[in-house]
Amino acid sequence: MNRVSSPNSNASAVLICGLALALCAPTAPASARPERIRAGVSYYSDELVETGPVRDIGAERNYEEVYQHYRYFEVVYDASERVVRCLEYERGEVIREDTYRYAEDGSLLEHTTDPPAKSAKPANEPTSN
Secondary structure, eight states: OOOOOOHHHHHHHHHHHHHHHHHHSOOOOTTOOOSSOOTTOEEEESOEEEETTEEEESSOBOHHHHHTSSEEEEEEEOTTSOEEEEEEEETTEEEEEEEEEEOTTSOEEEEEEEOOOOOOOOTTSOOOO
């Protein structure tokens, strides 16, 4: 018994082939920078990529996604798409800040790392035992 192909069966076959091809297609590497970079705008990720002294992020995520992680990163780029500031957060608190300055030729001129100061108890405050 021969069956006549229906439009629904053809659409199903195309859909299955499309899904199979999508699963086999190469994906972008996890260390990809944001697709569109604008100077002075914060970008977030839960991945850190360190190439030499400059810390950059991996795949860009929105703030709501990364805030749920224990550790996440924020970077700000300049007009030449170079990292000028990288913040590392742990449980929503900044634990490290890296700032970068570049020479006119694009080479790294200065790199500063600043772990924020932890608040200390005043010396005259009594301690409990």
